[in-house]
Every structure is written in C-alpha cells, then in structure tokens.
Amino acid sequence: MIPGSFEYHTPSSISDAVALLQQYGEEAKILSGGHSLVPMMKLRIAEPEHIVDINGIAGLDYIKEEGGVLKIGALVRESDLEHSDLIASKFPIIADAAKLIADPLVRNRATVAGNLAHGDPANDHPAVMLALGAEVVLTGGSGERVVPISEFFVDLLETALKPDEILTEVRIPMPPANSGGAYFKIERRVGDFAIIAVAAQVTLDASGNCASAGIGLTNSGPTPIKVTAAEAYLAGKALDDATLSEAGNLAEAASDPTSDTRAPAEYKKAMVKQMTIRALRRAAERAKGGN
Amino acid sequence: MSTHAITVTLNGEERTGEVEARLLLVHFIRDHLRATGTHIGCDTTSCGACTIMLDGLPVKSCTLFAVQANGCAIKTVEGLATNGEVHPIQEGFMECHGLQCGFCTPGMMLAALGLLERNPNPTAEEIRWGISGNLCRCTGYQNIVKSVQYAAAKMAAGGK
Ligand SMILES: Cc1cc2nc3c(=O)[nH]c(=O)nc-3n(C[C@H](O)[C@H](O)[C@H](O)COP(=O)(O)OP(=O)(O)OC[C@H]3O[C@@H](n4cnc5c(N)ncnc54)[C@H](O)[C@@H]3O)c2cc1C
Ligand code: FES
Ligand code: FES
Numbered sequence: 001m002i003p004g005s006f007e008y009h010t011p012s013s014i015s016d017a018v019a020l021l022q023q024y025g026e027e028a029k030i031l032s033g034g035h036s037l038v039p040m041m042k043l044r045i046a047e048p049e050h051i052v053d054i055n056g057i058a059g060l061d062y063i064k065e066e067g068g069v070l071k072i073g074a075l076v077r078e079s080d081l082e083h084s085d086l087i088a089s090k091f092p093i094i095a096d097a098a099k100l101i102a103d104p105l106v107r108n109r110a111t112v113a114g115n116l117a118h119g120d121p122a123n124d125h126p127a128v129m130l131a132l133g134a135e136v137v138l139t140g141g142s143g144e145r146v147v148p149i150s151e152f153f154v155d156l157l158e159t160a161l162k163p164d165e166i167l168t169e170v171r172i173p174m175p176p177a178n179s180g181g182a183y184f185k186i187e188r189r190v191g192d193f194a195i196i197a198v199a200a201q202v203t204l205d206a207s208g209n210c211a212s213a214g215i216g217l218t219n220s221g222p223t224p225i226k227v228t229a230a231e232a233y234l235a236g237k238a239l240d241d242a243t244l245s246e247a248g249n250l251a252e253a254a255s256d257p258t259s260d261t262r263a264p265a266e267y268k269k270a271m272v273k274q275m276t277i278r279a280l281r282r283a284a285e286r287a288k289g290g291n
Numbered sequence: 292m293s294t295h296a297i298t299v300t301l302n303g304e305e306r307t308g309e310v311e312a313r314l315l316l317v318h319f320i321r322d323h324l325r326a327t328g329t330h331i332g333c334d335t336t337s338c339g340a341c342t343i344m345l346d347g348l349p350v351k352s353c354t355l356f357a358v359q360a361n362g363c364a365i366k367t368v369e370g371l372a373t374n375g376e377v378h379p380i381q382e383g384f385m386e387c388h389g390l391q392c393g394f395c396t397p398g399m400m401l402a403a404l405g406l407l408e409r410n411p412n413p414t415a416e417e418i419r420w421g422i423s424g425n426l427c428r429c430t431g432y433q434n435i436v437k438s439v440q441y442a443a444a445k446m447a448a449g450g451k
Contacts, residue, residue, distance in 0.1 A: 008293055008295065034355065034356075034359070038355070039354065042335075083409070103339075103423045105349050108349065
C-alpha cells in the first residue's frame, strides 16, 4: 500500500515545527512514532500534504521527576517506559499498560504523546492518564498552555489540540505515599487493541481506606472515559468486596461501548465492571506495598 | 511532491538514494538497495516479516518512510553473518529447526537479536513476548524459542 504524495519537513526545534504548522494549517500533520499515522496514510484514510517529522528535535526524550511531577517528553517511546526504573517503581499502572501496547517492535517507535494526541479511545494511555490526573503541555503559535487530560479528549480522533499546536510534554503528579495503580486489558490476542480495558489508581489513608481514586476506561465509548461517579463514591470508603462491586457498577453505567468485530456491547459492559473491580483490587494491593 | 537525497549505512556499508518522501523504508531496502532478505508479509504492521534494526532497535520497516532513516544505521538479515561465519542466531535457527518455509525468519532473527541485546538471558516466556510482533505460519513457535535459547547460550559463551 502506497501513501499519497506529501512534502516532508524535518524541523530541528519546536519553534520551527510550530512555524511549519502555522504555515500549512490543516494540510499538515505531525509525525512522531508514525505507528498510527503511517498505517492510516497507507490506507489513504489520512492524506496530509505536509508531514512535519519531529523526530529530529533534540531533547524531547526525557522521563524525569521534577518538583513532585513526572514529566514525559514528546519523543519518549513506549519501550522507554517499559525499561524505566522510575516508571517501574512509582507508576506500575503505566508499566502495566506499556507492556500491553502492540508489540515490542511497534513500541520501539510509538510515542506516549502520539498515543494521546491521536485521540483514539482504543489507545491505552488515555485511560491511564485520566486515572492519574495527568496534564498535557500544548505548544503553539501563541505559546504554551497546560490542559488537564480530562479536558483533552473532545470526540472520536478529536482532541483539544489546535492545528498549530504540538503536545510537547505529559505531566503527572507524583503519587503520595500508600498509592498504587493497575491496568487491566482484555484483548483477543497479544498485541491487539483492547476489547475494553480499565485503569485504576488509588491512594490509601492511614486507616487503609481509600483516600482518593482515579478510574479511566479504554475503548468503552467514543472518547476515553473518566469514571468520576466511581471516583467520588470510593473516597473515604474501605475497599471491601461490596464497595468494589458498586464501583464496578458505576463504571459499567458510565461506559457506552458499541458492538464491533471484537465483541458485543453487552459483553464489553459486563467486562468493564469486572475489570474495574480487578484493577481497583490490584491497585489497592500495590498501595499496601504488594505487587 | 518532494524528493530527497538520503544516505544510510546498510550492514556497515554507506548507501545513498534519491527517494520520494512517501517511499516506505522496506521498499527502499528491497527495490533500491536490492537487499531482498527483508520480506513484506502483511503490509499492515502486524506480521514482522519486514523487521530490521534501525540504529540498533528492531522496527517494522513497512511502517517507516525511507526518509526517516536518513543518516541511520540499518541492519538486515544480510548483515548478520560476519566474514562468512553465521551469527549465533542463524546457527540457532539451523540447529534447532527454527524455520520451515523461512518467510518469517529474517524478521524473526532480527527481533530475537533485539531482545537478546536488551536481555541476554531471557526465559522462554520472555522470548515469546519478545517475538510477539512476529508471526510464523509454519513452526508453531516452539523451535523458534529453542533457537533463541541456543543463540543466547552461544552468545553468553562468547560466540559473539
Ligand atoms: C499493529 C499495531 C498495534 C497497535 N496496538 C496498540 C495497542 O494495543 N494499544 C495502543 O494504545 N496503541 C496501539 N497501537 C498504536 C500505537 O501505539 C501508536 O503508535 C500510537 O497510538 C500513536 O503514537 P505515534 O507516536 O506512533 O503517533 P503518530 O502515528 O506519529 O501520530 C498519531 C497522530 O497524532 C498526531 N501527533 C503525534 N504526535 C504528536 C504530538 N507530539 N503533538 C501533536 N500531535 C501529534 C499525528 O499528527 C497523528 O495525527 C498499535 C499500532 C499498531 C501499528
Ligand atoms: S510487512 Fe511489515 S509488519 Fe507485516
Ligand atoms: S517458517 Fe514459515 S512463516 Fe515462519
């Protein structure tokens, strides 16, 4: 399959890349990992006239902790997350997800930023970032703005990104003590997109009750879903079976999946409930220091 | 339409080409550089037949543009053997019957090499995850896992 013709640009700085986006507007697309964009171009679902390849911009491949915030640069690949000690020790929820995204070869290219910017509810990072209360830094012609991830996903394949903006950094608050997270994904076979998946992050208080919880759903509606009703319900509660089950009900109620070749909607909804229960349980175990 | 002069190092040798921006890397390698050991299976980023090493990491060359490889080092199956001596990975596939038709094998070996460079002593389970982006329609994978284990042992013993 041969993509349509395009002009290829290799800016060496963010400002040069933004200038190209300003010049070409809707005709231009950022290329980072290219593992969503290139397949779409081969199928001619996407036919951008200008490709702005940001891979040559130096200094965007950092994973670092700064002022209580984890910062992930735009060119961090899935495989970088998989092999990061900081992620393994502080963000098992991200490590869980990274390992289940596509396959090791795709993960050597695919970026976290691209995974979010694509706006695909089937992608795994959106739900994880919703559970973690992340923010994204968008850099464009009028400077930088910081958008909470809960306001980033607008519709299917549509985000808050303006045509001249680049997602330059993901920011995640470092979890307080007694926190843990987990990502549970049901897939037909290794490397596939999720039938559905659930991300859960919890922080326990001194008595072992839930101080706060974050829950995100993958492939359960036209956009990634933050289950605010379950998050509010869990605050202050002991995470016993009845409470987890009710949180599962609230997640199921918040989900709005469609039937497709992967599974019927009824099955997906039932699985949203079960995976919510399991992800919360594992998150709580990890918050207590387990694995 | 833009065309670009690009230079890559293919298996240690500098090669150049004049390419359209939309030319896929796998087509550049096969049709322009005439290194046809790298295969095209699915053309949809699923099968791994097109796996090459790009600057030391295994990737699917059907999902990159040739222009993206400008200035990079590429290793393909043709670059595994040195001075007429097969690489331990190739030896493993020969000794352990790791192939039948051989179509998946070049990609499989490069994915395995990428795995072993990061994890020189993988468990059978880790090998299966490591080659999960590469499909084989013939072997049932059992002997591929053995081949990679053979290579790991040989490489650990200094076989490269
Ligand atoms: C076989 C296969 C299986 C896959 N399985 C999974 C899976 O199980 N789970 C999963 O989550 N994903 C999966 N993916 C998708 C993969 O993770 C994508 O690569 C990822 O979603 C997009 O990241 P990218 O860096 O490749 O982005 P690209 O393909 O480069 O870009 C995607 C879109 O985002 C835009 N964009 C990219 N980066 C930026 C940026 N920094 N700022 C603004 N806009 C930007 C692009 O213009 C484009 O519109 C799979 C892909 C393949 C090929
Ligand atoms: S041909 Fe590239 S993955 Fe199948
Ligand atoms: S040996 Fe035939 S596809 Fe693997």
